């Protein structure tokens with residue numbers, strides 16, 4: 691192998707190393723940017739209507755897996771929104787939240803609509819606090 695050929699082979703290897711290094715660096719930076727945890731993502735529970743609400747965050751401030759829990763025993767609550775189907779009057783549309791573990795006790799009630807409506811208003815309250823940056827005072831420790 692001539693001296694000239696050796697220089698070209700080394701040059702190719704050097705370029706390959708630079709390209710590989712650059713690729714790894716780019717992927718690492720992108721990974722860090724995409725997986726950066728926003729501060730609001732630590733805000734994952736709040737007390738509304740005397741019951742505890744918990745949820746997870748997806749990208750773009752999307753609230754997922756939102757549900758409510760008993761403030762006394764921490765169990766998942768069940769809800770009864772049967773009255774919403776039988777009435778067209780908003781004041782008569784009531785969703786009851788019941789804790790089976792505490793002996794089928796009513797823990798809360800929300801007037802105005804069924805469980806879909808309730809989840810929608812709770813979601814709006816959560817996002818309002820994130821957008822106003824006021825959630826930090828309300829985070830349940």
Ligand SMILES: [Zn+2]
Pocket residue numbers: 760761762763764765789790791792
């Ligand atoms: Zn309970």
